[in-house]
Amino acid sequence: MSGELRRAWRRLAAERRPGECPSSERLVDLVVGPLPDAERVRLAEHVTLCARCAADFRTLRETHAEAADGLRALGGERRAGWRLALVAAGLALLAAGVALVFGDRSPSASPDALRQVPTPTVSVSPPNEASLAEPPRELRWPAQRDARGYTLRLLDASGQVVWKAGPVAEARAELPADVRAKLAAGSYAWTVQVEGDEKERLGPFWFSVGRS
């Protein structure tokens, strides 16, 4: 019964266009709140009819559920002043987190330094998001200062490592013929672990192979 109902409902929904999608901020409000009731209903009805917003709603909701502990840990914001001071003093370790996000380019995380963070777009070969007729013969990435070597991982769309190379000395790696032969049509990602005093990862970079 409900299968037939769903199909009938989908046809019915086709006649009721969902209208313009709400902004990202409004969708976040729908998940995190607060939101006036009338606005919530308006957004919820749109999300019900719009596949894209439905997917975004689900992603935000799952993210929010996972972040709940972290938010609670930093909670009590009505007393944010002193609490933040305590947190700032006690969480010096989190500076490591900043370094993780920004690499070694803005360890101070001062606003001026943030502005100077270069765009993270990295020139690699094949270019990120490239659509290829056949698997690439080699992968190249920019050499990193003070790198002692590089470890490359090639992953399939499910996240399984299909090939690992290195550490290699040069900022490139050739795909062996047997690995290339195994790469069926689909999307692949690759990352490069830079071996040095500070671990840094490049990527993931994506390419798709079009052959069947």
Added chain:
Amino acid sequence: MAREEEFRALVEATTRLVSSAIRRVLGRRHSALLPDVTQEVYLAVWGQLQKGKNLEHPTSYIYKVALSAALAAVRKEAPEMRSVTEEAELEQVPAAALDGLQPAEQSALLAQVLDLLPVEERRAVNAYLAGFGHEEVAALYGWTASVARHRIYRGIESLKRHLARDRGKA
């Protein structure tokens, strides 16, 4: 200088939360955007502080900015909006008769019957038929999960009853 100290404290306190929220929304597909989005978030926060704004709930504010910025980044690269029907077409759902009715008749009957339901039940049933579970329906409309479950159940039962009755009239 005080603002800079405040900003630095905020960055240190929220980095992990912000980073994981952004990473989660971006997913593996867009994970390369993490540094860009993170930078955008903290620049926005810095902009607010520079304007002299007093962030009453700074963690919540930064968290929401992070979610919004990450979602906006994904949407910029995502395909255009698709309606649920187009989604259904992608799935190539075969047209099935609702107890012998033609598809157009099914839709017309369903629309007629949905209008007979109390408004909250209609919302619950619409969301349920769109594929949302009862907890998701609860989150959409700000209900408790048990209220959502109850409204879906009652709504579907009423729907079936009305459908049977109205088909009898036809």
